[in-house]
Amino acid sequence: MEEKIKYEMEFPIHASPSLLYQYISTPSGLSEWYADNVNSRGEIFTFIWEGSEEKAKLVSKKSDERIKFRWIEEDDTSYYFEIRIQVDDITKDVSIMVTDFAEESEVEESKMLWENMISDLKQVLGSV
Template structure:
């Protein structure tokens, strides 16, 4: 299946210190992004959606700035595929207006862009309700 890169920015009315744990910790991500998130002893995140496991490694963790998770198949011992799907969260500030934005970058199987945008708007609105932003 063809993969696409989805990129979208969302204005967030809160500080980086408040939102970062919701993007980087299992408990934070489980509140808005997945049904549940579990981290094992090897620091592999298991994102659980609709009863299905999705395993990811954190490949970037810059405190209060940037988080990137790369998904992989744990049963693939050789990991021949280097074109792994990923999800990335970047916290950016518009210095002119002093507003914060959450940039979401998702790379994975191709979906309808309008459907993808709708899914992310719902997720981000849920996150905003939790953090009050």
């Protein structure tokens, strides 16, 4: 398996951290923008896209702040994806910080995918 590269992205977003957290941490919230459908049983989340499904394990979460998943097929690796809500202390501007891993040849494609998904999230929130 090819080594994966860690990358981070920041997306300014106009929404309260507590509302955002519902969209990044619950199956119903995630299915509004991240996947076509999301189910969870305990700490295992099943993400469904156009008939294909992938399972991820909830690694850690902190209310109104962040959530971290690891794909089941990468369970024996240090790869993960994390969605973090960042609030600027002074301006109170809210951003979503995404940390993910991709093979070198797929980093640009992965970034575009995140940009599309976060744009969907902004539309759901009416924060375009």
